[in-house]
Amino acid sequence: MAESGSAAELSGSLTSSALPPPRTRIFKIIVIGDSGVGKTCLTFRFCAGRFPEKTEATIGVDFRERLVEIDGEKIKIQLWDTAGQERFRKSMVQHYYRNVHAVVFVYDVTNAASFRSLPAWIEECKQHALGTEVPRILVGNKCDLQDSVQVGTDVAQQFADAHSMPLFETSAKSPNSLGDGSYRDSDHVEAIFMTVAHKLKSQKPLVLSQPAEGSGSTVTLSGGRNDDGGGGRGWSCSSC
């Protein structure tokens, strides 16, 4: 769906004011990475605004959503929190790669193995036709555990560059108390997901419309706006 250029062109001739009020657009974002890196915590933090006291192993797929407003438009951000254990990847999570608008890869900065798994996750996405044309970001989680960092920012940045993804380092637990610099302060979980949302909004809008029972190309035309309103932090460079 997401790469359907012809559908996007259709939208150029229409404007939102000419149509009945559009349905709320939905941005579907899949969150993947090894077991234990904190996918559930990150998605919970974004959708519920706090660190969950207890998480449990995610079996299959969990789903969380939050309504946000971007440039005056209400948008539903739908996060698909997937199981990290390898055996769930292939046969189970598959189904949920479809119709996804963006991918968030997560590793744990205190766990080098979770970083080494990233190429396999990227490959997994490619197999489901989620290549570079779909917005993808890399998130290094658990930055609050500064004493046990195993994956340095420089290494991660190199990797992110090589795969043309922006890198964010953060902590689902205490996103605001990341030690020293104030630039790190901007990397809280909220901002990360909002950046993705802005990026999606700045794309050709039609492809993100919620399809009405399968015939998605005719509804929710919000016009060909491409003002990149909120994506101010830039896409191509990491803010870390």
Next chain:
Amino acid sequence: MRKHKRKKQIGAVGGNENGFVTRESDGGRKHKLTVIHQALIRDPVDIEALRRAAAGNGGLLTDELRRKVWPKLLNINVYKLPPKPGREVRENHKDYNQVVLDVRRSMKRFPKGMPASERAVLQEQLIDIILEVLKRNPQLHYYQGYHDVAVTLLLVVGERMSIAMLDTLSNFHLRDFMDPTMDSTKHILNYLMPILEQVDAELHDFMIRAEVGTIFALSWLITWYGHVLSEFRHTLRLYDFFLASHPLMPIYLAATIVLHREKEVKQTECDMAMVHHLLSHIPQDLPYELLICQAQDLFEQFPPSLLAKRAALQSRKSLSISSFQAFHLSTLHQRPDSVLQRLTRAQGYTTSRHGLEASPPAARGQLWREGNRMMKMAVWGLSATLGAAVFAVAQTAMDWGPDLILQLF
């Protein structure tokens, strides 16, 4: 037409049973206790009566009874339990990290009032149990959710009996989930939609249109609902049922849950995310007794063999299903505990009955007095939260007779 009729049938059966629930009296309970007691002392054990009791209204009623009946349902000799795992069980196992990660995060599965120190002891036991069974069965692969099954067993029957039960379950009922991949599990999940189609074609079509898939039921299936229910007594009730049933029964129950929520589902937006979200969150006030009856009813009307004729289900072979007959037969010739105890003694086994300790009787008292504080804490933790009956677990030499009889009066 057909659909309507079937629905009614199911409703009627469930209704009756539900009536029994509300009418259930002390008399009914006592009667059930007597039935179970008699089934247990029959030689061979009356396994069919135990199955009926476990699946039937109210299940096995108490944890004390579960400790007696569960092993019978799995053909386990409680006088020949595996020893407590030693330190080496944790050494270089490929799944060690994953197991630890999952067990450490499983706080919710333990009774709310349990002190953290006691829970920690049980969590360590849980890790050992899981790794022990995996070590004994190199062909089996750990999956996230396996720990939810293990913890349910541990909280009721203690460490050593849990190992025996988990070992058997893993080789039979849970076998398909423990392949190197989840393909067999997916195959089992594929039974769900055909059941729904038989009962409520409209609901079935709605779900097909939403492309919701069946992953919403994945954790139900592979944890026997232990992962999704917040009330432990509900989990126990379902474990009674599943231990006494065909390995596909959790799928039939999943079907009844979806059917039970038919209106809600149809009122939801016909969208994968919405329907998945709705279904994957189980309401905590489900009428379990009713649903259990309906699941049994569906199982009889649409047995797996009938569903398997359908295209999507033809290709694959399920080990759980194909081995069930043999498993079932193996449970038919069990001796009652009193006989087993005599026989085991005669054979020179010195193992304790309920398996919280592995030491021979002479050393046992001593160990209990001076040593292993951790172990004591674990037992006390259980006693405090699950009721005094659990104390019997600690009395390793105690026969099963007296405490059961106490309950009859």
